[in-house]
Amino acid sequence: MTAETVTTPPRDSASAVADIALDLDISGMTCAACARRVERTLNQLDGASATVNYATERARVHGIDDSDAAEAIARVEKAGYGAHVHDESDDTWSKRATENRITSLRRRLVVSALLTVPLMDITIVLALVPGWRFPGWELVCVLAALPIVTWAAWPFHRATLRNLRHGSVSMDTLVSLGIAASFGWAVLSLLLGFGDTGDPGFWLGFGMTPAGASSIYLDVAAGMTTFQLAGRYFETRSRRKAGDVLGALGALAATHVRIRRDSDASETIDSVEPIAALRSGDHVVVLPGETIPADGEVLDGMAAVDTSMMTGEPVPHDVSPGSVVTGGTVSTNGWLLMRASSVGAHSQLAQMAALAERAQARKAGVQTLVDRITGYVVPAVITLAVIVTIAWTLSGTPFTHAFGIGISVLIIACPCALGLATPTALMVGIGRGARLGILIKGHDALEASGMISTVVLDKTGTLTTGRMSVHAVTATGALPVHEVLRAAAAVEHGSEHAVATAILAEAKQRVADVPGAREVAAHPGLGMQARVDEHDVLVGSPALMREHDVDLTRAENAIDAAVDGAHTVVVVAIDARAVGVIEIADTIKPDAAEAVAALRAQGIRTVLLTGDSERAARRIAAEAGIAEVHAEVRPAHKADVIRELQTNGTKVAMVGDGINDAVALAAADLGLAIASGTDIAMKSADIIVVRDDLLAVPEAIALARRTRRTIRWNLGWAFGYNLAALPIAAIGLLNPLIAAAAMSLSSVLVVSNSLRLQNVELRRR
Numbered sequence: 001m002t003a004e005t006v007t008t009p010p011r012d013s014a015s016a017v018a019d020i021a022l023d024l025d026i027s028g029m030t031c032a033a034c035a036r037r038v039e040r041t042l043n044q045l046d047g048a049s050a051t052v053n054y055a056t057e058r059a060r061v062h063g064i065d066d067s068d069a070a071e072a073i074a075r076v077e078k079a080g081y082g083a084h085v086h087d088e089s090d091d092t093w094s095k096r097a098t099e100n101r102i103t104s105l106r107r108r109l110v111v112s113a114l115l116t117v118p119l120m121d122i123t124i125v126l127a128l129v130p131g132w133r134f135p136g137w138e139l140v141c142v143l144a145a146l147p148i149v150t151w152a153a154w155p156f157h158r159a160t161l162r163n164l165r166h167g168s169v170s171m172d173t174l175v176s177l178g179i180a181a182s183f184g185w186a187v188l189s190l191l192l193g194f195g196d197t198g199d200p201g202f203w204l205g206f207g208m209t210p211a212g213a214s215s216i217y218l219d220v221a222a223g224m225t226t227f228q229l230a231g232r233y234f235e236t237r238s239r240r241k242a243g244d245v246l247g248a249l250g251a252l253a254a255t256h257v258r259i260r261r262d263s264d265a266s267e268t269i270d271s272v273e274p275i276a277a278l279r280s281g282d283h284v285v286v287l288p289g290e291t292i293p294a295d296g297e298v299l300d301g302m303a304a305v306d307t308s309m310m311t312g313e314p315v316p317h318d319v320s321p322g323s324v325v326t327g328g329t330v331s332t333n334g335w336l337l338m339r340a341s342s343v344g345a346h347s348q349l350a351q352m353a354a355l356a357e358r359a360q361a362r363k364a365g366v367q368t369l370v371d372r373i374t375g376y377v378v379p380a381v382i383t384l385a386v387i388v389t390i391a392w393t394l395s396g397t398p399f400t401h402a403f404g405i406g407i408s409v410l411i412i413a414c415p416c417a418l419g420l421a422t423p424t425a426l427m428v429g430i431g432r433g434a435r436l437g438i439l440i441k442g443h444d445a446l447e448a449s450g451m452i453s454t455v456v457l458d459k460t461g462t463l464t465t466g467r468m469s470v471h472a473v474t475a476t477g478a479l480p481v482h483e484v485l486r487a488a489a490a491v492e493h494g495s496e497h498a499v500a501t502a503i504l505a506e507a508k509q510r511v512a513d514v515p516g517a518r519e520v521a522a523h524p525g526l527g528m529q530a531r532v533d534e535h536d537v538l539v540g541s542p543a544l545m546r547e548h549d550v551d552l553t554r555a556e557n558a559i560d561a562a563v564d565g566a567h568t569v570v571v572v573a574i575d576a577r578a579v580g581v582i583e584i585a586d587t588i589k590p591d592a593a594e595a596v597a598a599l600r601a602q603g604i605r606t607v608l609l610t611g612d613s614e615r616a617a618r619r620i621a622a623e624a625g626i627a628e629v630h631a632e633v634r635p636a637h638k639a640d641v642i643r644e645l646q647t648n649g650t651k652v653a654m655v656g657d658g659i660n661d662a663v664a665l666a667a668a669d670l671g672l673a674i675a676s677g678t679d680i681a682m683k684s685a686d687i688i689v690v691r692d693d694l695l696a697v698p699e700a701i702a703l704a705r706r707t708r709r710t711i712r713w714n715l716g717w718a719f720g721y722n723l724a725a726l727p728i729a730a731i732g733l734l735n736p737l738i739a740a741a742a743m744s745l746s747s748v749l750v751v752s753n754s755l756r757l758q759n760v761e762l763r764r765r
Helices: 032-043 066-078 092-128 137-152 154-165 171-192 216-247 348-361 365-394 399-412 416-435 443-449 459-463 481-492 498-510 542-547 553-564 592-601 614-624 635-646 662-667 696-730 736-759
Strands: 021-027 049-053 058-062 082-085 256-262 268-274 283-286 295-301 303-306 317-319 336-342 438-440 454-458 464-475 518-523 527-532 535-540 568-574 577-588 605-609 628-630 652-656 670-674 687-689
Touching: 021 032, 021 066, 032 049, 032 058, 032 066, 066 082, 092 137, 092 154, 092 216, 137 154, 137 171, 137 216, 154 171, 154 216, 171 216, 171 365, 171 399, 216 399, 365 399, 365 696, 399 696, 416 438, 416 443, 416 696, 416 736, 438 696, 443 670, 443 696, 454 459, 454 635, 454 696, 459 464, 459 577, 459 605, 459 614, 459 652, 464 481, 464 498, 464 553, 481 498, 481 527, 481 535, 481 568, 481 577, 498 568, 498 577, 535 542, 542 568, 553 568, 553 577, 577 614, 592 605, 592 614, 592 696, 605 614, 605 635, 614 628, 635 652, 635 662, 652 662, 662 670, 670 696, 687 696, 696 736
Parallel strands: 454 605, 454 652, 605 628, 652 670, 670 687
Antiparallel strands: 021 058, 021 082, 049 058, 256 268, 256 283, 283 336, 295 336, 303 317, 438 687, 464 577, 518 527, 527 535, 535 568, 568 577
């Protein structure tokens, strides 16, 4: 692969460095319609383009910065909601707002349930058994229901009043209207005798309610409130739990750090300080069981480091002086002294968490459509409920029955589940992926993953380790193999070339001592020359040997074997005589073949794309099990190969290291970058793998597909539920109480189904 580096603008404009944006935490939203209203409010700011996510209760406003925060917050508060500038290092405000809401809902739910159960028993029994009625029983029932439909149901009424002040409606409007209408009619029926026609009531699943049960609407008002509060309470708790899955990555960061500082007495002192005190270059002590506070290099000590919380790898990695460690991982059994290199927002952990957060701000196309639909559904449902009530009344049905049918329509068609279907699944899927070392940048990656039929893999650094190593050493003269290596290592000592590094690493294992070299001379692109033990030693390519009139007759067979194996040939000559041939090769990753097989098992065709020679590419492809190879392709032209594969309608995913492959990653339908170090945020990819594990590629596609299937299931259920239940309610076969319970349970079901993604285990261990 050439050293040419090609850069391209990031696929995600939200991640562009120059993009100005303000993140706000929003409180008080109760449905997707609320999020849409906050979004419209923020979009009224000059130059602003806002996206509000109901599931994460967060707004991202492009085009404005912190200087505009006060005006943005004021507008949100004027619209009836709370707002606060989001602080990635302190999520206290949003957590407190959610906890306060959960506490309030729980308190109202408990009171409502404790009053509703006896109320339902009393009203139904007294309605059906007139002989048991006592003077003033109607007033007792009304007084018992009053705190339920007022104080307990106040969140729905408050949201409705707020919406009406701004000339809009939401799902809370449907609930509030249903409760108010049911309670109002029950009061009229009980106190003034309206609706007591002697006709049978509603179907309850086992038959029709008997005649004289007009007061069932009081039970509907109380039961509807209880069911809605229960649904809202469990939904809010589940969304908070889903948010915790997404935020769990950021929670891995250490809160305190043990910094080693020099004292006046020329002694070192280890002081425990808040993580904010840590600076790049500081020396840090990590004790057994402690979290590594930043990215850096180990200076002293040895330990097994547990990286499972970030990469999903169950086996700890041994580290020693010179090893690179990542913040958020844990030293399980050893003492370490390290030098911090990347701290705070620059660390790999912080960038991973930021990418996962930003993925939530990228609203999917289907979610935009759903938000638009929910904006029209609420007024349409209110209109439909009125029409159904009037139609049943005009058909000769007693108004009591027609009125109940209208309430059932009002409640059952509430599209709460529809608004939660996509964002909750996306939130949990992205959070789970982050814990497995797989960063999914947004819903577009999920959409693309389901259509991928071809995966193109870069070679160096993706299929291979990217590190040259000695494949074989052949002696072609009188010297033994270890003496050939000894002479070559002496010449190459001090060189940073990949070939020199490979020779020196091999010599370190097989040679007892490496002599010094004098008169060292480099021949760029060919090799090196030096005086070793009073001999002229030449190390390099066959072309270099020919330039110096080295006789290669005895080395030809070894050279031909190396060339046939697509290995780099290094000839060692002493005093103009070839004494050995060293074969250098880039080694394939241990899990490459298994990863390619896993992709094939998913029905995906694999292609190798590299700038290396045809021979080298074919060798690596054969070892990995890849049949199709595009070799000797320059980085700037890799995108052309991608487009060529796309011409016949093939959906292509590109897997690369994200540096020379940036253009190809951007051109592909799905880009997967194998990231390293702290350059994660600069990758031009849709999915980023931060594990040194090629099996993460098929796993990333599998997770994306699983999340996509969950979203589709959620949407299918939400749409199907409303489409199926609405006609049942409209023809009078659905009791309002059952409608209220079904609507609440549908939202809880959607969120619970999304939460199943947090239990996904993709690796075969």
